[in-house]
Amino acid sequence: xxxxxxxxxxxxxxxxxxxxxxxxxxxxxxxxxxxxxxxxxxxxxxxxxxxxxxxxxxxxxxxxxxxxxxxxxxxxxxxxxxxxxxxxxxxxxxxxxxxxxxxxxxxxxxxxxxxxxxxxxxxxxxxxxxxxxxxxxxxxxxxxxxxxxxxxxxxxxxxxxxxxxxxxxxxxxxxxxxxxxxxxxxxxxxxxxxxxxxxxxxxxxxxxxxxxxxxxxxxxxxxxxxxxxxxxxxxxxxxxxxxxxxxxxxxxxxxxxxxxxxxxxxxxxxxxxxxxxxxxxxxxxxxxxxxxxxxxxxxxxxxxxxxxxxxxxxxxxxxxxxxxxxxxxxxxxxxxxxxxxxxxxxxxxxxxxxxxxxxxxxxxxxxxxxxxxxxxxxxxxxxxxxxxxxxxxxxxxxxxxxxxxxxxxxxxxxxxxxxxxxxxxxxxxxxxxxxxxxxxxxxxxxxxxxxxxxxxxxxxxxxxxxxxxxxxxxxxxxxxxxxxxxxxxxxxxxxxxxxxxxxxxxxxxxxxxxxxxxxxxxxxxxxxxxxxxxxxxxxxxxxxxxxxxxxxxxxxxxxxxxxxxxxxxxxxxxxxxxxxxxxxxxxxxxxxxxxxxxxxxxxxxxxxxxxxxxxxxxxxxxxxxxxxxxxxxxxxxxxxxxxxxx
Numbered sequence: 001x002x003x004x005x006x007x008x009x010x011x012x013x014x015x016x017x018x019x020x021x022x023x024x025x026x027x028x029x030x031x032x033x034x035x036x037x038x039x040x041x042x043x044x045x046x047x048x049x050x051x052x053x054x055x056x057x058x059x060x061x062x063x064x065x066x067x068x069x070x071x072x073x074x075x076x077x078x079x080x081x082x083x084x085x086x087x088x089x090x091x092x093x094x095x096x097x098x099x100x101x102x103x104x105x106x107x108x109x110x111x112x113x114x115x116x117x118x119x120x121x122x123x124x125x126x127x128x129x130x131x132x133x134x135x136x137x138x139x140x141x142x143x144x145x146x147x148x149x150x151x152x153x154x155x156x157x158x159x160x161x162x163x164x165x166x167x168x169x170x171x172x173x174x175x176x177x178x179x180x181x182x183x184x185x186x187x188x189x190x191x192x193x194x195x196x197x198x199x200x201x202x203x204x205x206x207x208x209x210x211x212x213x214x215x216x217x218x219x220x221x222x223x224x225x226x227x228x229x230x231x232x233x234x235x236x237x238x239x240x241x242x243x244x245x246x247x248x249x250x251x252x253x254x255x256x257x258x259x260x261x262x263x264x265x266x267x268x269x270x271x272x273x274x275x276x277x278x279x280x281x282x283x284x285x286x287x288x289x290x291x292x293x294x295x296x297x298x299x300x301x302x303x304x305x306x307x308x309x310x311x312x313x314x315x316x317x318x319x320x321x322x323x324x325x326x327x328x329x330x331x332x333x334x335x336x337x338x339x340x341x342x343x344x345x346x347x348x349x350x351x352x353x354x355x356x357x358x359x360x361x362x363x364x365x366x367x368x369x370x371x372x373x374x375x376x377x378x379x380x381x382x383x384x385x386x387x388x389x390x391x392x393x394x395x396x397x398x399x400x401x402x403x404x405x406x407x408x409x410x411x412x413x414x415x416x417x418x419x420x421x422x423x424x425x426x427x428x429x430x431x432x433x434x435x436x437x438x439x440x441x442x443x444x445x446x447x448x449x450x451x452x453x454x455x456x457x458x459x460x461x462x463x464x465x466x467x468x469x470x471x472x473x474x475x476x477x478x479x480x481x482x483x484x485x486x487x488x489x490x491x492x493x494x495x496x497x498x499x500x501x502x503x504x505x506x507x508x509x510x511x512x513x514x515x516x517x518x519x520x521x522x523x524x525x526x527x528x529x530x531x532x533x534x535x536x537x538x539x540x541x542x543x544x545x546x547x548x549x550x551x552x553x554x555x556x557x558x559x560x561x562x563x564x565x566x567x568x569x570x571x572x573x574x575x576x577x578x579x580x581x582x583x584x585x586x587x588x589x590x591x592x593x594x595x596x597x598x599x600x601x602x603x604x605x606x607x608x609x610x611x612x613x614x615x616x617x618x619x620x621x622x623x624x625x626x627x628x629x630x631x632x633x634x635x636x637x638x639x640x641x642x643x644x645x646x
Contacts, residue, residue, distance in 0.1 A: 190212055299355055503528040
């Protein structure tokens with residue numbers, strides 16, 4: 001290793017230092033060679049832990065003739081080879097890597113020390129505790145050297161130097177984050193990338209450049225996945241797809257009798273819904289009769305209730321029929337019968353009706369004048385007048401109940417609350433009864449399923465019906481809904497992108513109603529968001545269709561297949577013809593995607609945007625502390641000694 005760069009080391013003549021040990025070796029002594037080589041890795045690792053001002057004494061323990069050169073290097077004689085050895089040879093070598101034990105320890109100390117300071121005192125607190133962490137790490141190295149019998153010096157001056165280096169490294173990391181990392185991250189990331197990273201963390205899926213990055217950065221990921229078998233990009237994309245497939249398979253509702261396909265699922269769900277609706281209707285009727293009996297039981301036997309409001313309403317209805325004969329003809333047959341029956345009954349009883357007659361009349365008029373839904377309020381005159389008759393009957397009944405005491409009044413109010421809750425009087429939404437009737441009137445189980453998913457009933461219909469179902473019926477209906485999300489109209493399985501589109505189009509309340517007790521809805525929301533972002537990235541930055549994640553996988557698999565076949569068919573020729581440049585380029589082609597398409601690196605870069613501008617993340621903090629240690633190592637020897645540097 002002899003060249004002009006060694007001329008500055010005065011080894012072949014007396015050293016400028018006093019008592020030069022090389023002087024005792026004459027130039028013509030055959031047992032001594034004067035070629036200079038770098039110190040072995042083990043020597044560099046051991047004595048690299050010493051502070052710079054301790055290194056001469058540390059080396060002297062193993063090499064008594066060691067001397068320090070004018071520029072702060074060291075020269076000694078190897079006892080085995082009797083060659084002169086330059087401790088730190090020019091240029092980079094493995095010894096340089098081995099000798100950074102102290103800087104690495106202090107760098108780690110500064111990084112770890114900054115964390116509690118940032119939480120407690122912000123950027124300034126982080127700088128202070130980073131300095132403390134660096135000093136503590138330096139003291140730990142000194143203690144280890146002391147315990148192993150190595151020369152060591154530790155003073156307040158060393159503490160001050162370490163604190164300065166650690167604090168400076170943290171402040172440098174904060175500046176690096178603010179002026180380098182954040183601008184770069186903002187330039188290369190897509191809008192909403194931070195939300196995508198949060199969703200990926202919730203779903204447990206890897207972050208990809210396709211989900212979060214712009215232009216060439218994302219395109220390069222797709223290219224690497226297609227061209228380089230087993231590359232980082234290919235492995236991460238495959239992991240994403242496999243994770244999504246596993247989550248969807250695990251989330252699929254499993255009723256006791258799973259359907260074979262979507263059509264069978266619709267039939268099963270229709271059956272379950274009709275059974276639930278019929279059971280709910282019967283339950284309501286039984287409850288209503290029970291409460292009805294309680295109310296009439298509060299009234300004395302043979303009680304008759306004055307009906308002045310009913311008389312006026314019946315008279316108004318008859319007058320309307322007289323003014324417009326067509327109006328009377330348009331009344332339904334049962335409506336006309338009720339009007340005539342009211343008049344005769346009221347006339348016969350002198351305006352007071354017995355309880356049994358009031359009870360049956362109220363039921364019949366209530367059915368006829370039931371409020372319609374969900375699209376609009378009744379618009380025809382006959383419907384309004386029939387509802388007026390029902391309202392008049394209700395007023396007279398309440399007046400009569402009040403006259404018989406508070407218990408009767410409370411029982412009637414309870415009865416009406418049940419009726420209103422079931423039949424409804426809000427004309428802008430569907431009642432429970434309307435929801436159930438829409439299911440029951442279907443001529444087949446599949447028609448019941450169609451009615452359940454009809455847009456006319458909206459979320460209210462789904463809410464009312466799901467609340468009436470047993471756990472097994474819910475599973476059956478949830479499975480049918482899941483099959484709709486994962487199956488195309490042609491009966492084929494949807495790719496995961498298609499599922500994500502269907503899932504995100506479903507309202508949060510619908511998802512919680514149908515799937516809330518069967519799966520983690522929030523986790524699936526996160527998965528759907530990640531898959532949607534992946535699909536959008538694929539559509540913009542690759543030639544893969546928006547709904548074709550599986551095609552991406554197929555492309556990657558094809559690339560792997562080509563590589564495998566090529567290796568098997570021509571491995572001998574390839575091995576013989578590959579030169580160092582080709583091997584180097586191939587290694588580089590894999591190494592670059594391995595680094596830049598790492599989910600951890602992408603996450604760190606994107607999260608830097610969400611942090612405060614002055615808050616350094618792990619990468620920025622490492623860069624700052626490393627730069628501080630490097631800068632300290634480049635100081636003149638005397639200044640490094642003053643700071644207790646490496």
